[in-house]
Amino acid sequence: MKAIFFDQVTKIYSDGFKGKKIALDQLTLEVHQGEIFGFLGPNGAGKSTAIKILLNILFPTSGRAYLLGQPVTDKTIRRKVGYLPENPYFYDHLTPEELLWFGGKTSGLIPTQIRERADKLLSMVDLDHVRQRPLRTFSKGMVQRAGLALALVNDPDVVILDEPMSGLDPLGRKLISDIMRKLKEQGKTVFFSSHILHDVEDLCNRIGIIVEGLLRLTASLTDLLSTPPKGWRITVRGNKEALASQSDRASWKLSTTGGLTEIQAQEIDLYKLLEQVKRLKCEVVAVVPLRETLEEIFLREIQKAGVKPL
Amino acid sequence: MSNLWAIARITFLEGLRSRVFFGVLVIALLLFSSTYTLSYLFPRDVIKVAADLSLGTASFIGVILTLFWGTQLISKDLEKRTIQMVLARAVSRSEYVIGKFLGISLIIVSSMFLLSGFSSLAVFTVDYLTSDAYGVVHWPVFLFSLSMITFMLILLASVNFLFSSFASSSFLALGLTLVVYLIGQSIEELKRFLETGAEGSAISPVFLKVIKTAYYIFPNLATFDFKSQAAHGLAISSSVVVWSVLYGIFYIGVMIVAAALIFERREFP
């Protein structure tokens, strides 16, 4: 059973005078159970739209979406789902405790269960000390953490996060990524959207790139990032003149800072390259494979779609 | 169902803790205390006037609060996107509508409870300080009148709910509800006035038809007005009460189910 399944989901907005806007164009996407899936795209690509369709907050113009095998229109399936929206808005005057009570009650938990989960989650997101203070006194980061607690109160099998890192400081970001990793360890499925690629690289099993409503690419991250390198960047300490003459012959790119020289070579065979460096009697400090980074892949897809990156 | 109670409870808490609520209560207190002074501007029937004034104040403040909460808790829910917090849970659109309405009804009942207390206190004070020659307070009818005002406010809230479900702004929903309130209070009298044809004046039959149709569409709020009975201690016909309440329940039902229907198809981009 797929955790999440978009089956040719299309969403078209008719904007009155401006005509139609295609937010999602035949989106077909699968997320497997137990994986972390990163849903990437520039602003306005349709990421939030797709997520809202999953939660039945928006209705698709055509096509269907499924959660854990059930159509998303079935409200009971949301008992097993947790959702954290981008910029969450909550009833301001509620306290985190009341918020979690609400989340638990609507997921069918009994009061003792709710209390247990609340205690655990509030300390996990470090809101224990303010658990009875109204949310309107919270900072943005605190509200986000409260939202995360709410998303997890029902111990969901699928966790959906819309731009979870946006607006958080490094501490907050670390908290979220730690939690996401822990969820994966527990066998949960995590589906999140982002445009901060660094976070994605560290966390995901698979990614999908969506631009202007069209899904351009889905791939396993390991596959993407373990393609054979196109070259190597070796940092060495050694004779500068010797390196310079060799670089002319082997079309290396050199850059020297202080005592260290960075060699950027298009040579694929690492051993051959190391031989060359060894012959020059240089000390090897660092070896980095040159591959297309996720950022480069991302930008490439955007350009293919004809969208100028902001 | 637990979903309904969950939604009702958070709606109730949210409404109760708003600062505007306390401000309005303070105004209510001021108005009630002025009941004492104003009553003596009237030569006869001091008690009747005191009852009139305190019931009038309770009703007036009640309408303000009902419109305020309708805006804050429903219209704003849609405007500020806080509704997504609720809909993302395992609740249906209809459960949202019913739960919210229950929450609003609860808060109306609670605040009317408070206002009834003030209202009764105001009248009691005047009664205590005035000789019985100027009239007595008919407490059962007085309290009954307050409960009917509460019921009327709940009906008004249901109208506001329906408007909020499709109006493009919270202000529009508020304005429409206010208009319905004004029409609802006068429609019965207007219809009667036109039907008896006072002064033998010729009323255009088209106009009469319009008013008759309006009578069926707009809520007849005058049926919940027992202020005269309370002020004069008149008897209340039980059949009128029964039909009034039944009518109110059906009207509320129509409003809420219509709102639920609209919500079932509503999206929140």
Next chain:
Amino acid sequence: MRHLILLSTLLAFLIGGHLFTLNQLALNRKGLIKEQEELTPLPAAAIKLLALDYRNLIADLIFSRTMSFYGGKVNRGEKVDPQTWQLIYQRLDLASELEPYFVDPYFFGQAHLTWGAGMAREANALLERGRQYRTKDWIIPFFIGFNHFYFLHDNAQAAVYLMESSKRPGSSPLVGLLAARLGSKSGGTEISIAFLRQLEVQTEDEAIKKHIQERRMALEGIWVLEQAVERYRQQFGRLPGDLQTLLKVDILTKLPTDPYGGTFYLNDQGKVWTTSDLRPVKK
């Protein structure tokens, strides 16, 4: 979707219930409303104070409520007692004080306070305000003059007001004539008839118009008889014994009928009057 069908059926049922209960309610409330009909004294001072910039609206409300209250009473054939008339007058006065240019209270007062309640003085007090504010309105001083003549039997005052009325724009030329006639103190019945004719033309309300017509016809009958009696006196040097005598001597071919249902007769002082006393006789 199943949900929608369920909700729609429920809605249809509820609308049906709503219409049904409303009908039942309306039936039950018909009797109730009558009980609530009662005029209470209004705190004029307080209202004037608190009216703010809603004076006109409040004047409208007070007047329309009074008018519908009275209309209700008339429809049910109920008589209005003097205390209630006082309350009606008080409200008209308050409405006109809040908005002196508002013409309806003056017309209503003229139509009902005079004939129905016998409160010509109060009517004049009310109309006085209208006279002062509605300076381009000739009818109001005309009403005042009429009241002075017809109800208060003060021809001098009547003449004064009629003169003023004749000077205002739109006034009928008859008004000036009437004023002059009043000054001469003769022909009471004739003047009344002329007045009533003028009033009849002015009045739009059918019910009141009929009222005035009746009176005019009765007075015309009296006038015809008065003329005939005078002709007899000139011819025979004394008053006839009764009105039938006038027929016998061919001064009249037939006696006029009293629209109120009474019979005309000649009293001891030689004045023509009617058994109906100019009030509808019950058969």
